Amino acid sequence: MAYLQLQGIEKFFGNHRAIKGVDLTINQGEFIVFVGPSGCGKSTLLRLIAGLEHIDGGQLLLDGKDITHLPSSKRDLAMVFQSYALYPHMSVYENMSFALKLAKVDEATIRDKVERAAKILNLTAYLSRTPKELSGGQRQRVAIGRAIVRAPKVFLFDEPLSNLDAALRGQTRVEIAKLHRDLGATTIYVTHDQVEAMTLADRVVVLRDGLIEQVGTPLELYDRPANQFVAQFIGTPQMNVVASQAVPQLAGQYGLPVQADGFVGLRPECVSLTNAGSGAVQGTVELVEALGAETLIYVATEGGAMLVSRQNSRTALRAGDRVGVDIDVAAAHLFDAHGRITRK
Ligand code: ATP
DSSP states (O other): OEEEEEEEEEEEETTEEEEEEEEEEEETTOEEEEEOSTTSSHHHHHHHHHTSSOOOEEEEEETTEEOTTOOGGGSOEEEEOTTOOOOTTSOHHHHHHHHHHHTTOOHHHHHHHHHHHHHHTTOGGGTTSOGGGSOHHHHHHHHHHHHHHTOOSEEEEESTTTTSOHHHHHHHHHHHHHHHHHHOOEEEEEOSOHHHHHHHOSEEEEEETTEEEEEEOHHHHHHSOSBHHHHHHSSSSOOEEEEGGGOHHHHTTTOOOOOTTOEEEEOGGGEEEEOTTOSSEEEEEEEEEEOSSOEEEEEEETTSOEEEEEESSOOOOOTTOEEEEEEOGGGOEEEOTTSBEEEO
16 A cells, blocks of 8 residues: 655755656555665655655655645654764653653653653663663664654654664664564665665665665565666675676576676575586685685686675685686576666
């Protein structure tokens, strides 16, 4: 069911067209994640939805109502920022209740809502503290709690975890996933983090230069990227993309319908290593990265391509070793010279 609809949304900063006519339909209860390279317009698009920036073209509809030019305070959306934006002199309780107080909600209802949100977020013991008496993760939970008590129609998150260290980031990510499962609130979330995008999203929106490149579930984007840009943006390490000419065996011996001036894309787990002399391609190990649960092995092929292979086991291979490279041909993505997919 269409809940939030972006129709031809445009944004200019001076002469710079930062958002170039974005169409997107978000369903009620969906968790949508915006990703894309720095400067592609993720935050701007979120701020346009929030009403923190003026929409220069197009329409924004929430639950059937045109909110394109409605002030932020009237949109019934709540935004959680990277910087938390808590009031430093107020207690956790006061921070969480502030918006309700402004809305003249009665004290008993406020108390009930704040206490319930605090319970969900494990903040009950901290309600009388001020933000400076909290850890970064606790502060971020207060910022989330402040959004929850308002029971907004849509939650907007702008890189909410990027100020946290790796461990806390992981824990808070899991909390946000649980929170979404429990509340079922429509959510739009901006992040640079691939793991957050892949694990939290019902659907991921990949942006590039003010336009949407592809929208899909995390695994759709991983398995069936619409083009080379999405293929290389989603997945860590990146998909190997090599010029067809560097791996002529794939067209010849393996019968892949590659274009002569095109490219072949191979996920690292679709490249495996074997004894020198066997396999599709021959090469030399350049670097081995042992990450514990998995190993990444970088191989320079005879055709001049660099391929990274991911395996779930340890290896005795070392830089300089000669190896054969086996390729899961069925899983190869083929692109033309412009990065358009020619075979999925
Ligand atoms: P990042 O991942 O680095 O945060 P982003 O994808 O969120 O990037 P935006 O912050 O939305 O990108 O910026 C999109 C484009 O608009 C960029 O080219 C940026 O320089 C420009 N831009 C953003 N805000 C303004 C502003 N207030 N004034 C002028 N240009 C702006």
